[in-house]
Amino acid sequence: MPKRVESFTPENYPLKFQEAVQKLFLYHWNVAQPELKKLALNSDQEMFYFEETMLMLMNWTNQFIEQISGVIKEKKIPLQDAFFQLIPLREQEFTSSKLSVHGFIDAIYTFGDEVHIIDYKTNAEFEIKEGIKLQLGVYSLLYHEKHGILPSKVGIFFLRHKLKMMNVDEELLNSALKEIEAVHAHTSKCGHIDEYPAVPSRLCKWGTGQCDFYEACKPFGENGKNNGKGNGKN
Numbered sequence: 569m570p571k572r573v574e575s576f577t578p579e580n581y582p583l584k585f586q587e588a589v590q591k592l593f594l595y596h597w598n599v600a601q602p603e604l605k606k607l608a609l610n611s612d613q614e615m616f617y618f619e620e621t622m623l624m625l626m627n628w629t630n631q632f633i634e635q636i637s638g639v640i641k642e643k644k645i646p647l648q649d650a651f652f653q654l655i656p657l658r659e660q661e662f663t664s665s666k667l668s669v670h671g672f673i674d675a676i677y678t679f680g681d682e683v684h685i686i687d688y689k690t691n692a693e694f695e696i697k698e699g700i701k702l703q704l705g706v707y708s709l710l711y712h713e714k715h716g717i718l719p720s721k722v723g724i725f726f727l728r729h730k731l732k733m734m735n736v737d738e739e740l741l742n743s744a745l746k747e748i749e750a751v752h753a754h755t756s757k758c759g760h761i762d763e764y765p766a767v768p769s770r771l772c773k774w775g776t777g778q779c780d781f782y783e784a785c786k787p788f789g790e791n792g793k794n795n796g797k798g799n800g801k802n
C-alpha cells in the first residue's frame with residue numbers, strides 16, 4: 569500500500585483507498601480459500617462472512633479517509649506525508665513482570681506529544697463495557713511501564729460501527745490496578761489446577777492457528793478429547 573499511495577491524487581484518494589482495501593481483502597480471501605474450505609461453510613454462509621468482513625473493512629477505510637483528510641487540512645501537508653503519519657505501530661507485545669500481565673496492543677499512534685492506543689473489536693454492541701475498560705486500563709499501565717509515559721487516550725475501533733475513544737485518567741488506571749491485585753490475591757490462594765477448569769471453545773484452535781496457551785492448557789486432553797482439566801482461563 570505505501571508504494572501505491574504515491575500515485576493517489578487529492579481528487580481521487582478516497583476512492584483509491586476504498587479500491588485498494590477491497591483488492592487486498594479479495595486477495596487474502598482467495599489465499600485463505602484452502603483454510604476456509606476446512607470450515608465446511610455452505611455458499612450462503614461463506615457469502616455472509618465475506619460481506620460482513622467487507623463491511624467492517626469499509627467502515628475502517630471510511631474512518632481512515634476522514635482522518636487523513638483532517639490531517640491534510642490541519643497540517644497543510646501532502647497526502648503521502650499524511651498517510652505515513654497515520655501508520656500506527658501494530659500488534660506490539662507488552663509484558664510486565666511487576667504486574668504479571670502480558671498482552672498485545674493492536675495499534676499505537678503517536679500524534680505529536682500524544683500517544684493513542686486502539687484495540688479492534690468485531691462486537692455487535694457499540695459500548696465500552698467494564699471488561700473493555702479494564703483491558704484499556706491494563707494496556708495504559710503496560711505502556712507506561714515500558715515507555716515511562718502514559719497514553720493520553722485509549723479506545724476501541726468497533727469495526728461494525730466506529731471508533732470510540734476515552735481519556736486515560738486516574739480512575740481508569742486505579743480500577744485496572746485494583747482488578748490486577750484482586751486477580752493475583754485470588755490466584756495465590758487457589759493453587760490447584762482443578763480450580764482452573766478449561767473452557768474449550770473455537771478460540772482454542774482454528775484452521776490457521778491456536779491460542780497461545782494451547783500446548784500448556786491441552787483443552788481437549790492428550791488424545792484430543794475434552795477433559796475439562798486444562799489451565800484455561802478464557
Ligand code: SF4
Pocket residue numbers: 766767768769771772773779780781782785786787798799800801802
Ligand atoms: S486457555 Fe485453554 S481453553 Fe482457553 S482458549 Fe486457550 S486453549 Fe482454549
